[in-house]
């Protein structure tokens with residue numbers, strides 16, 4: 001195996017692989033446990049969980065492993081005012097949802113950011129890592145985590161964001177390249193300008209900060225891991241590669257879509273949540289954003305709330321056309337296997353990729 005990096009040593013990892021937190025249900029406790037038990041770091045995206053559900057999920061993980069794992073939240077965001085004139089958007093979601101028997105979509109009267117309610121559970125969860133995306137968290141939160149010995153890790157998409165993150169006092173940064181599946185973590189400047197590929201982003205972030213850097217975006221196998229380590233990363237964070245694992249809670253139709261998707265089928269969309277995210281193109285994206293779309297997505301988190309019942313019904317009906325099929329540009333390398341098989345394969349492939357360079 002490649003050298004043990006300081007970040008791996010601090011977290012008791014034997015493989016430089018972090019399973020990305022994936023809010024929405026793919027990152028089940030079984031997946032988290034399997035990855036951590038295999039020498040990586042499993043992590044849980046807790047943003048959409050109630051405090052009680054997060055506590056139950058953490059208890060489940062802690063009941064099955066003594067190894068390190070991570071908990072992740074979206075950084076607190078100001079909630080924009082309830083959108084006016086949303087009728088056309090609501091009608092588009094209603095039309096789409098009718099295909100799968102979804103209840104009539106209703107825009108909530110009020111919405112609140114969940115960070116303050118969920119953070120105390122994350123703080124006392126016993127997780128060795130707390131990570132976050134979409135911005136900075138309060139300094140008191142960083143201090144409280146570090147006082148408990150928790151490693152704090154924030155997502156960045158530019159070197160400037162990495163510098164802001166280091167100033168906040170985090171212990172590591174996740175450099176999220178433009179290839180990445182799921183939501184963009186950009187929080188400084190325009191989203192378009194921050195679409196920097198992993199190969200270009202990681203070394204520039206490594207040079208910009210002194211804390212360890214985790215490379216993320218488009219990494220699917222040992223070749224990608226070896227490349228990230230060569231760029232100066234101390235570990236990688238992989239999401240898409242874990243979506244098709246047996247233990248992942250990804251709906252079957254979503255897994256099937258990943259296993260047949262080609263990289264040119266992913267694109268950036270606001271259709272499902274109102275925030276920019278990368279996923280495999282499907283029917284709902286075309287309805288919301290394609291030629292002839294009759295309405296525009298509402299801002300986050302309103303669009304997310306509006307489309308949730310449709311997505312839930314689509315998962316039950318097995319209709320991938322209406323699900324947010326978050327996936328990175330490496331999606332064509334997806335494989336169906338257990339998490340332990342994937343981790344063993346990643347170890348072998350990384351070793352082979354490193355050996356190939358010196359042969």
Ligand SMILES: Cc1cc2nc3c(=O)[nH]c(=O)nc-3n(C[C@H](O)[C@H](O)[C@H](O)COP(=O)(O)O)c2cc1C
Nearest residue numbers: 020022023045133180181182217218239240326328
């Ligand atoms: C289904 C899915 C859900 C995600 N949810 C989160 C999340 O809750 N928190 C977070 O920090 N990152 C989230 N991400 C982004 C990942 O942390 C990571 O940046 C991304 O998966 C890396 O790109 P890859 O998918 O090509 O490996 C998610 C990614 C996917 C694919």
